Amino acid sequence: MFKDEDLDPIQVTSLWKKERDLTDSGIQTRELETFDVAVQSIKRKHRQVQTDEDIEEDIRLEDDDSPELSDFMQRIGPLMIHELQKNMRSHAFDVVLTLTCYLRYGRYDHEDWCTHKSALCTWNLDRRTLDANKPDTVMDLSSCLMCIAYHPQKPGLIVGGTFNGEVLVWDLSREDDILVASSGIGDDSHREPISKVEWVKDQDAKGAKYKIVSVSSDGKILVWQRNAKKHKLKLSDGFILLTESLPRHLRVKAKRGDQEMGVTCISFNPLDETTFLIGSESGGIFKCSTNTHGTPAGRELVSSILLSSPVTFSFSPHHGPVYSVDSSPYHRNLFISCGTDNTARIYSLLQMQPVLTLEPSAGYLYSAKWSPVRPLVVAVVTESGQLLLYDLKRSRTSPVHKLNSSERNRPLYSVQFNHKQPLLATAGADGLIKIWHLSDDLTSPEANENDVLEEIAGAALK
Template sequence: MFSDETLESVRVESVWRKSQQGAQQSKSCQTPAVSSGHAGVQTGSRVSSSTQTEPQQQDHQLENLNGPDPPGLVDFLRRVEELLIKELLKNSRSHAFDGFQANWTEPSQHVSHLHGLQHAGTQEQGLHVSAVSWSCTGSVIACAYGRTDDGDWSNQKSCVCLWNLDRRSLRPKQADLVLDVPAAVTSVCCHPERPALIAGGLYNGEVLVWDTSRTQDPVLAQTGMSADSHREPVYQVAWVPLQKKGEFGVLSSSSGGGVLLWTVDPDQGRMVLSSAYAFVRQQVPHSSSLKIRGSSTVGVTALALSPWDSDTFLVGSEGGLLLLCSFSSQIPAAVAPEGRSVTPRAPTVFSFRPSSGPVHSMHCSPFHRNLFVSAGTAGLVHVHSLLQADPLLSVRVSDSYVFQVQWSPSRPLVFAAATGQGEVQIFDLNRRSLRPAATIQDGAPGQTATCLAFNGPNPRLLAVGRSDGTVGIWQLSSDLTEPGPNERLQLEQIANQVAE
């Protein structure tokens, strides 16, 4: 029924593939030819030059030195050898040049103005520069602002401005740091070893210590208005070394008749009263020719510390008294305790001849333990010895007041005085004439030079504060800063002379 059978294959070609092959086209494209070029430059010429010394002559001289000695030289040296050695021995025993110091700097006789510092806020309020003080590094100047012509009680706010003169971007019209104060600042003093600490006294009787390294609250400690604090303006503050090595206290003087010694308690943020000294006219030693009436207290307007004796300090008063005092005095002062935690003592041990008016400034010599200067309303600067009641020398500085006087830290015979006529007079006692060796006049007429300060680390710088609220930084000449030969000997002669 069924059987195998082989049939022929059938092939069916694709009609679609043929249609697609017929529709295909070939196309091509090409970018136009890219043009290129080559160029080059080269210097056209080169010049070389050189110089060289000719050593022929030098070699010739060396050959001559190595050659035979000139005739007669050896005989000459043998003849003068004994005489030359004799003179050299004689010179070695001579004291003709003792104390001589060679000055290799070029002498200069002018005083140049470096900077004029001012703060806009203080000038708008009409505040005066009441005090200036240099930091222990000599880089920062602290300027206190207050009023020097107003005796009425005031609640006017003030400040202490600081400028770093070593900054490359110094802005004379904008202080680097401003310490705001609730009352007029009457005195300021930088710490002798720690550049960030500054002590200040206020018109309301407060004493403060600032730490400029604290950015949030720079007030490190303050006395506040307590029973221990002053009740009158604080005219001067100073850092005093304490018995413990490396520690310092703050000494403050007031027109209320007291000098107080404070220790700083940074943990509690307050000043702790350590010692109190009071001045009563009845307890002031005086000669029979000096008449002192009344029993009222002595208003302290000037204060000076001895750099030679840590137990000695000097006091000047509103009535012209000049007093030598001792920290170690144990004599009770004849004043009421007034609720103070420390009993006041009477420190006066000697009284100098009083001045004819209030004493504004006193300063001990850094080169002689017995010499100091004083100045006040009489327009005179007196040179005193601690061993004599009368002044050794009196120099007419101004027809007006003298607000501050200070010895030079580098020249034993030079001192400067700030006057009410706006001038700063610099005197050199080495000169035959007692006329000023230099005069600094800066500012508008009628403005007062209220304060000044030599820069200890850099004695060529002198800061001068004025009643128009400006502070001038002056560079002194070399003849005012470089000590001459035998200058200390001349100062010793002044100290040993007897007052007329």
């Protein structure tokens, strides 16, 4: 069944190992080529130079001991010394000085919220080292500064109003913490940009103390007391301009009479500080009194004090917003106003219609001011960048001086006289403040000026 069997062997040749064929071949690199180039360093040469020899000039002075020369020098010497000393203090040749304010008071072309950075800049014009491009003081603000006013007796105190409705007070005499008071933002503050701020003498306080009055396009006229210890401004009194104060033909029938109306400017009577004038966005001009409390504001207006209308009389309105009102410092019944109807008007408190109308045909008029030294001189600035100076004794229709204050015909928004020096300042949309030196004919009072002013005011009684 099983048996042993021998099979023939089978041989299988291995394939993992194979003899390789080798071939020898030669390769050659490209021959390296070298070149020799000669270079030369810079040649230097020496030359002799010769400076001019300093030669001392022999100045020969002629001796003159004549009595005539001696008498002349004794007579003219004191006069020359007096004039030289006078010239050191004089600004006679400072025709115009341009001060560049890159961030001036603020912008007037806001469409909604204010997100601009602003600054308050000051210069001292009496400094011999005055630099027009470098202010003496710069205070940065987080909102546009719309208006400022210096304290009447303490020039270091400045009050300003911002676009956000805040009233701020700075004291430049302090080395640090220059901001000394603020109204803050709340129910008692303005809710719209502040149009004007003023220092007004406090009739109830002992001594020369001043209150701050601010007006805004929210219709509020607020009176502030400064609390020096708490660095705050406290609301002490207030008023509001209501649509019921407008003449009947200017009222909008759909609006209630207790609706507020924007205030654009204010001026207190220098001879009766209980009386003040306000201009409005609607063109109306109103005589007001701090002793009058008329119709109260509507219920929707929140305030810690009762706000009521101060209006006692309304004048014939401008045909557009009023940008400036200014009471005459020489006559208790006269004031000047201007606005977007291209006219500047002089009114009397005794009648509704203006007693004199100036029409310079220069576009909108943004500011008008009475001269503090000449009763018949007024200054007006225009939309076309002109400074107009009127002398009502010489002409009641045309300015005696018409000056271009803006090189690119940009609007001028503000004009202000200096009460101690013959200087006038203008400021406009080009970011420049210009200081003008007034000539003698605009600063030297003339005979019978008050009589002429009385004649103009008397036209109201005819």
